[in-house]
Amino acid sequence: MKDIYKVIVYFCILSSILVNKSLVLGGKVRHFKWEVGYIHWSPDGLEGVVLGINGQFPGPTIRARAGDTVHVELTNHLHTEGVVIHWHGIRQIGTPWADGTAAISQCAINPGETFVYRFEVDKAGTYFYHGHYGMQRSAGLYGSLIVDVAEGEKEPFLYDGDFNILLSDWWHSSSHEQEVDLSSKPMRWIGEPQTLLINGRGQYNCSLAAAYFSNSSVSQCNIRGGEQYAPQILHVHPNKTYRLRIASTTALASLNLAIGNHKMVVVEADGNYLQPFSVENMDIYSGESYSVLFTADQNPSNNYWISISVRGREPRTPQGLTILKYHPNSASKLPKSPPPVAPRWDDYNYSKSFTNKILALTGSPKPPTTYNRRIMLLNTQNLIDGYTKWAINNVSLILPATPYLGSIKFGLSNAFDLKTPPDHFSHDYDVMRPAPNQNSSYGSGVYMLSFNTTIDVILQNANALRENVSEIHPWHLHGHDFWVLGYGEGKFSKKDEEKFNLKNPPLRNTAVIFPFGWTALRFVADNPGVWAFHCHIEPHLHMGMGVIFAEGVGRVKKIPTEALGCGLTGKMLMNNVHK
Numbered sequence: 001m002k003d004i005y006k007v008i009v010y011f012c013i014l015s016s017i018l019v020n021k022s023l024v025l026g027g028k029v030r031h032f033k034w035e036v037g038y039i040h041w042s043p044d045g046l047e048g049v050v051l052g053i054n055g056q057f058p059g060p061t062i063r064a065r066a067g068d069t070v071h072v073e074l075t076n077h078l079h080t081e082g083v084v085i086h087w088h089g090i091r092q093i094g095t096p097w098a099d100g101t102a103a104i105s106q107c108a109i110n111p112g113e114t115f116v117y118r119f120e121v122d123k124a125g126t127y128f129y130h131g132h133y134g135m136q137r138s139a140g141l142y143g144s145l146i147v148d149v150a151e152g153e154k155e156p157f158l159y160d161g162d163f164n165i166l167l168s169d170w171w172h173s174s175s176h177e178q179e180v181d182l183s184s185k186p187m188r189w190i191g192e193p194q195t196l197l198i199n200g201r202g203q204y205n206c207s208l209a210a211a212y213f214s215n216s217s218v219s220q221c222n223i224r225g226g227e228q229y230a231p232q233i234l235h236v237h238p239n240k241t242y243r244l245r246i247a248s249t250t251a252l253a254s255l256n257l258a259i260g261n262h263k264m265v266v267v268e269a270d271g272n273y274l275q276p277f278s279v280e281n282m283d284i285y286s287g288e289s290y291s292v293l294f295t296a297d298q299n300p301s302n303n304y305w306i307s308i309s310v311r312g313r314e315p316r317t318p319q320g321l322t323i324l325k326y327h328p329n330s331a332s333k334l335p336k337s338p339p340p341v342a343p344r345w346d347d348y349n350y351s352k353s354f355t356n357k358i359l360a361l362t363g364s365p366k367p368p369t370t371y372n373r374r375i376m377l378l379n380t381q382n383l384i385d386g387y388t389k390w391a392i393n394n395v396s397l398i399l400p401a402t403p404y405l406g407s408i409k410f411g412l413s414n415a416f417d418l419k420t421p422p423d424h425f426s427h428d429y430d431v432m433r434p435a436p437n438q439n440s441s442y443g444s445g446v447y448m449l450s451f452n453t454t455i456d457v458i459l460q461n462a463n464a465l466r467e468n469v470s471e472i473h474p475w476h477l478h479g480h481d482f483w484v485l486g487y488g489e490g491k492f493s494k495k496d497e498e499k500f501n502l503k504n505p506p507l508r509n510t511a512v513i514f515p516f517g518w519t520a521l522r523f524v525a526d527n528p529g530v531w532a533f534h535c536h537i538e539p540h541l542h543m544g545m546g547v548i549f550a551e552g553v554g555r556v557k558k559i560p561t562e563a564l565g566c567g568l569t570g571k572m573l574m575n576n577v578h579k
């Protein structure tokens with residue numbers, strides 16, 4: 001009898017240890033129920049139709065802790081369009097079907113249908129989510145995803161409070177019109193955005209800062225505070241330090257952000273800690289996220305501007321503005337000095353000097369010192385039968401009717417081009433001049449990566465169709481972070497390898513290529529799934545600027561049938577049922 005009693009006591013102690021441990025290790029499940037639909041909304045003072053979630057634009061912010069499971073039950077309330085949502089920066093380890101890429105990781109969710117996204121947020125950081133079907137991101141389908149450190153863990157820096165801003169750009173033409181324009185012959189370019197938005201709020205036909213522009217006809221905004229386009233004010237207390245989380249989901253614009261009179265210390269990028277460095281203003285490209293620390297150490301009787309301005313393309317869009325309000329000033333008290341002046345849009349040396357300061361925090365994971373396979377990716381603008389496209393090694397990506405994850409897993413032939421896309425481009429290609437032959441072809445082939453091998457990718461920029469034009473392209477990789485080993489000018493050559501940073505390269509999921517330059521990345525193909533790698537400029541992806549990587553697909557566990565119910569995998573499921 002006594003022994004049994006002992007066993008019970010032991011059992012109780014043991015199970016309480018296990019339960020506590022699982023609380024620490026396993027995290028919580030965070031449930032969300034979302035409905036996606038078009039709504040009337042006024043992001044910049046002009047009412048239009050926007051893609052919202054639960055009647056809200058931008059969509060609700062997800063906040064979780066590292067190790068938690070996010071569970072989003074997403075119902076498509078659109079009348080005639082499918083939808084998917086990509087969780088940008090979340091690697092989807094073990095859940096590649098939840099990556100939210102139509103035609104790649106899953107079938108689009110049909111009107112009226114519900115799909116459950118369930119995945120672990122394994123790493124603290126600043127992230128966001130957005131539509132990944134057609135140009136639904138441009139239509140406003142996005143929101144923030146913030147992952148705090150696990151219970152009991154600490155960030156490697158201190159702050160008294162945090163803010164979160166999601167940056168975007170806004171057009172008055174609909175995303176549907178833009179899709180048609182871009183796919184027309186000749187292509188009709190979408191032009192520059194009408195307005196820049198901070199947390200979905202901007203001012204089109206008035207300026208918060210009109211009082212400072214004496215020679216301008218722009219009127220002062222008459223905002224009472226309740227308007228959908230009223231700026232979100234950041235409230236600070238004197239001498240406190242704040243963490244500002246910033247993510248950019250712009251369709252096109254590269255941005256420069258500044259807080260008037262305040263220095264910022266950059267500490268995080270794409271969910272990875274950085275060696276802290278101080279700046280007056282910072283660049284942020286579409287697909288990137290950062291955290292900066294700033295101290296409210298200026299004259300507390302004033303308020304200050306927070307501004308975002310276009311870089312890398314001749315700006316035709318006014319600055320996006322909001323106000324840093326010192327307690328207890330009134331929010332309507334305009335800052336004493338005019339909004340910060342951004343560096344010239346084409347001062348690329350300025351941008352490069354910022355980019356080169358981004359290094360991993362001491363103690364961060366280091367890259368393998370050698371690679372198994374090097375893939376050179378030449379970025380060109382091309383014409384295919386008179387249609388303007390972007391191509392990678394002369395292949396412009398078109399997505400197949402059957403999502404790759406299912407078709408590769410089940411070995412379905414004819415689902416996509418079986419010809420492997422090229423690892424190289426011609427040695428004598430002159431990246432500084434328009435191509436003598438501007439033709440290229442469409443393709444849906446896949447770079448099959450051997451599981452657990454180290455992959456180097458050299459992104460090579462080139463002259464676009466017009467002479468002396470080469471554009472910025474921020475490249476985003478799904479399913480992974482990569483180390484950014486270096487940036488360089490002109491054409492990459494083998495000897496550039498000597499300058500690679502293997503000591504403290506930053507880990508990121510998005511990296512920019514500068515005009516006429518190259519960027520070198522390294523990652524380990526250790527996450528079973530099919531992963532898009534593409535330019536995060538929405539119209540450029542629409543015009544074919546991306547490639548597909550696949551690794552270890554045979555190891556992928558049971559893909560939910562809801563992700564497979566279209567194309568050849570849909571037929572396969574039907575045949576199985578009817579057998």
Ligand SMILES: O=C1O[C@H]([C@@H](O)CO)C(O)=C1O
Nearest residue numbers: 189381464465471539540543
């Ligand atoms: O893809 C693009 O097309 C235009 C221009 O090259 C042709 O109009 C532009 O600026 C892009 O980024």
